[in-house]
Amino acid sequence: MTEQEHDALRGLLGAWALRACRPDEAAELERHLGGCRECAQEADQLSRAAGRLSTDDPLDQPDGLRQQVLDFCLTRRAAGRPLASWAAPYAAETAKLDALLRDLGRAEWQEVAELPWHGGALRLRPAEVLCHLAGVDALVGAALGLPDPAAGPTGRVPVQGTAVPPPWAGLVERGERLAAGYAQAPPQQVRQFWRTQSQALLREAVPEAGDRTVDYGFAEVRVRDAFIDRAFETWIHGEDVARAVAYPYAQPSPAHLRQMVDLAARMLPGALVGRRQAAYAGGLAEKGPGRTVRLVIEGPAAGQWLIPLDRPVEPGGPPSGSAEPEPVAELVMDGVEFCQLAAAHRDPERLPVGEYGDRAAIREVLAAVPLLSRP
Numbered sequence: 001m002t003e004q005e006h007d008a009l010r011g012l013l014g015a016w017a018l019r020a021c022r023p024d025e026a027a028e029l030e031r032h033l034g035g036c037r038e039c040a041q042e043a044d045q046l047s048r049a050a051g052r053l054s055t056d057d058p059l060d061q062p063d064g065l066r067q068q069v070l071d072f073c074l075t076r077r078a079a080g081r082p083l084a085s086w087a088a089p090y091a092a093e094t095a096k097l098d099a100l101l102r103d104l105g106r107a108e109w110q111e112v113a114e115l116p117w118h119g120g121a122l123r124l125r126p127a128e129v130l131c132h133l134a135g136v137d138a139l140v141g142a143a144l145g146l147p148d149p150a151a152g153p154t155g156r157v158p159v160q161g162t163a164v165p166p167p168w169a170g171l172v173e174r175g176e177r178l179a180a181g182y183a184q185a186p187p188q189q190v191r192q193f194w195r196t197q198s199q200a201l202l203r204e205a206v207p208e209a210g211d212r213t214v215d216y217g218f219a220e221v222r223v224r225d226a227f228i229d230r231a232f233e234t235w236i237h238g239e240d241v242a243r244a245v246a247y248p249y250a251q252p253s254p255a256h257l258r259q260m261v262d263l264a265a266r267m268l269p270g271a272l273v274g275r276r277q278a279a280y281a282g283g284l285a286e287k288g289p290g291r292t293v294r295l296v297i298e299g300p301a302a303g304q305w306l307i308p309l310d311r312p313v314e315p316g317g318p319p320s321g322s323a324e325p326e327p328v329a330e331l332v333m334d335g336v337e338f339c340q341l342a343a344a345h346r347d348p349e350r351l352p353v354g355e356y357g358d359r360a361a362i363r364e365v366l367a368a369v370p371l372l373s374r375p
Contacts, residue, residue: 001032010039017046086224087205089231089256094198097238100247101126101191109187113244115237117373118344126241127187128179130194133234135174136216137197140226143214144204149197150174170217172375201227225263232260236343251336254300261297261335264342264372265305268295271371272309272364293365294327296354301335307365329357331365341366344373 009032015021016029033040083091104126113129115122124132135150142148182190210224221229235252242249252260291309306327332354333341340346348366355362 006032006036006039010042013039013043013046017043017049082206083202084205084207084210084224084227086210086259087202087227089252089259090198090205090227090234091202092253092256093231093234093238094195094202096250097234097241098191098195098198100238100242100249101130103247104187104245108245111244113237113240115240115375116344117375118370119375122375124179126244127182127185127190128175129237129241130190131178131182132172132175133230133237134194134197135176135178136171136233137201137230138174139216140214140223140230141197141201141204143212143223143226144201144209146197146200146204149193150178201230228259228263231256232263232339232343235260236339236345257335257339258297258301258303260339261301261303262305264339264369265295265307267372268365268368269308271368272307275364275368275371291361292327293358293361294330295338295365296330296332297335297338298332299334299336309361309364327357329355329359329361331355331362338369341369342372344370346370 009029012021012025012029016026021029033043109126112123112125115124115129115132122132138146138148138150182193205223205227210222212223213220214223214226231252239249251257292306293309295305295307297303297305309328333351337346337351341348341351348363348370351366353362353366
């Protein structure tokens with residue numbers, strides 16, 4: 001047996017311990033365990049750990065045992081098809097949310113979770129949160145050739161009594177349509193619908209699909225960015241549900257968190273332009289030639305991004321032929337807090353940040369970050 005074949009079989013151990021292997025995979029692995037002492041010892045340890053996990057047990061096992069096993073499986077499970085790096089955060093966040101949902105009792109499915117965004121908050125039960133997520137996820141699926149369970153009339157409905165529907169109203173309508181269709185269904189049936197859809201998306205998340213276009217109705221994004229967006233929203237709303245039912249909920253891994261920070265940083269210039277257009281009744285009042293703010297993220301997702309204040313530029317830097325402008329200010333903050341602010345789950349006026357340089361520019365950036373959120 002080659003080293004590559006050995007590593008592939010060893011990568012199945014976590015899934016095998018949780019009985020998540022296909023029958024043919026399990027049979028081949030068990031034959032291998034009879035002749036490989038190293039894998040047999042690891043399989044025994046994982047089997048004993050998995051044996052302590054039960055859907056009847058609380059999620060907060062001693063020493064985070066459940067999360068340890070899930071993390072191991074997510075990193076070691078050999079994929080039947082190559083999973084693109086941009087889809088890995090979505091795979092992890094949907095698996096994490098599914099683990100929480102499996103533990104919910106009948107009364108917990110009736111708890112109401114509050115989903116804040118920059119214009120207010122939605123109040124939904126966990127099954128309705130899943131419909132909310134699935135309705136938008138289905139748009140990504142449509143770009144990958146999957147059926148759209150939330151398809152319906154194209155007309156948009158007003159949200160929160162507004163006379164003119166906001167651009168994202170169609171996304172809210174999709175979730176409401178699914179929630180109405182599953183209103184009489186048992187919550188676990190809704191969970192299974194959402195989980196089946198998320199797994200179908202992941203089966204299609206091959207590297208070559210990354211440049212396809214997802215139409216959100218008010219904007220078009222590449223599939224690679226849409227998957228990170230869906231991972232971000234799954235994490236945030238999973239945390240909303242966990243808060244409502246008083247369960248612990250882990251943060252994304254450092255690598256996945258950094259992808260989410262990067263997407264938000266790349267979207268931020270558009271939010272700044274939109275905010276200023278609204279402030280100046282449709283006109284941009286530039287205060288200087290190409291001012292930028294340096295965003296410094298600390299913690300596990302550490303990195304730096306230049307945020308243009310006066311005009312959007314390509315993610316790679318300033319327009320061709322121009323010198324890179326000197327930032328007028330530097331903003332330093334933690335990656336998780338930045339993402340929470342982008343989800344409008346933090347108050348920009350009360351967020352602990354490091355500020356250097358033009359304070360007005362920093363306040364402008366902080367005020368724009370929550371505008372990235374939507375219901």
